[in-house]
Amino acid sequence: MSAVETYVKDAEPSVASAPLIVHVIRQFLPNRGGLEDVVSNLAKHTLKRGYRVRVVTLDSLFTTPDSKLPAHEFINGTEVVRIPWSGSTRYPIAPQVFRHLSDADLIHVHAIDFFYDALAWGRPLHRKPMVVTTHGGFFHTPNYASLKKVWFQTITRLSAMAYDKVIGCSMSDLRQFSKIAPSRTIVIENGADIGKFADRASRIPRRRIVTIGRFSANKRLDNLLTTLAALRTRSEDWHLDIVGVEYDLSRNELVDQAKKLGIETAITIHVSPENDAIRQIISGASIFASASAYEGFGLVALEAMSAGLLPVLNANEAYKTLADRHEQISVTDFSDAATAADALDAAFERLHANAPAIRAQLLKEAGDYSWDVVADRYISVYEQLIAG
Known part of the structure; x- marks a missing residue:
């Protein structure tokens, strides 16, 4: 997850003749996460370039399904429409999406789920140009791996035929989806909001x-906690701040594990903090760590770099790709607590020896992922398809 900027509810924009991009996504503001952050930033930069933007999303958050959100509002200039759903959070069924597409100039689907399949099979009904951004597909965990492979090679492959462009947000997604849509798959790597936590890490x-x-x-926070326990046997100065939103793990579950490891005083858990609070947390830290088993791109690591935090990451494919590009990023195996503790110790020693130079390099390289650049790439695709 990556926190998004505080959102502002506002009135309907006055420009009604501009082209309309409709983003379709399971969860959006007020939910916080990497995918929501991508859509929020892309919407903001698309509006700056003279388009209108609508986001069609579900009418409740997965964490609080019984609490219904407003059916319609404008947030930071973006129209947000929320529709009822049923079924599982992995594949929520929401057929009312078709009611909100008639005036679209282009439909942009995010992630591979019900919306991806339904809008593909329903294209004869709406007849709109469509693109999809893959956001890692549905291979985030090894659960049901065989079924996922069969689904990908059949249903996902057939649905891909309806999309004018399949946009991978990482090189691993590009390789995966080129297998089923080779002539239409391109890569546009995610942008990072490099101003949000810029240069805030401890000096x-x-x-x-x-x-x-x-x-x-x-996200394998269990492995991260086990690694912290190993670090604490070397120095009791080590402390971990866990920042995020409750999902399929709760704060209490994390506290219980920390108590079992004897490190409850060495962690601080921050549930759904605002960005100002996150900036304050970052200002007391030097290292960013992620034990995640899977990432679609690694957006949060780039935001950590922009803050001046030195990343130590689990060796999943997305993180290894980032480490190949950025020499200051370390990858390790967080399933082995001793090995991961060695990597974190080594990162601290590197900072202790040469902090100003490392910080300068992290900030400079994070700047290459500016949303201004990434948005231009998306706008180029939009313009081509709308004109066509």
């Missing part, structure tokens, strides 16, 4: 770690 190297993300099983 004095500290044995304090921040991790940011949903409290979900695939």
Whole structure:
């Protein structure tokens, strides 16, 4: 997860003749996460370029399904329409999406789920140009791996035929989806909101770690806590700040595990903090860590770099790709607590020896992922398809 900027509800924009991009996504504001952050930033930059933007999303958050959100509002200039749903959070069924597409100039679907399949099979009904951004597909965990492979090679492959462009947000997504849509798959890597936490990390190297993300099983916070326990046997200065929103893990479950490991005083858990609070947390830390088993791109690691935090990441495919590009990023195996503790110790020693130079390099390289650049790439695709 990556926190998004505080959102502002506002009135309907006055420009009604501009082209309309309709984003379709399971969860949006007020929910917080990497995917929501991507759509929020893309919408903001698309509006700046003279388009209108609508987001069609579900009418409740997965964490509080019985609490219904407003059916219609404008947030930061973006029209937000929320529709009823049923079924599981992995594949929520929401057929009312078709009611909100008639005036669209282009439909942009995010992630591979019900919306991806339904809008593909329903294209003869809405007849709109369509693109999809893959956001890692549905391979975030090894659960049901065989079924997922069969589904990908059949249903996902057939649905891909309806999309004018399949946009991978990472090189791993590009390789995966090129297998089923080779002539239409391109890559546009995610942007990072590099101004949100810019240069906020501690200027004095500290044995304090921040991790940011949903409290979900695939983030492997259990491995991170076990690693912290190993670090504490070496120095009691080590501390971990866990920042995020409750998902399929709760705050209490994390506290219980920390107590079992004897490190409850060495962690601080921050549930759904605002960005100002996150900036304050980051200001006391020097290292960012993620034990995540799977990432679609690794957006949160880039935001950590922009803050001046030195990333130590689990060796999943997305993180290894980032580490190949950025020499200051370390990858390790967080399933082995001793190995991961060695990597975090080594990161701290590097900072202790050469913090100003490392910080300058992290800030400079994070700047390459500016949303201004990424939005231009998306707008180029939009313009081509709308003109066609």
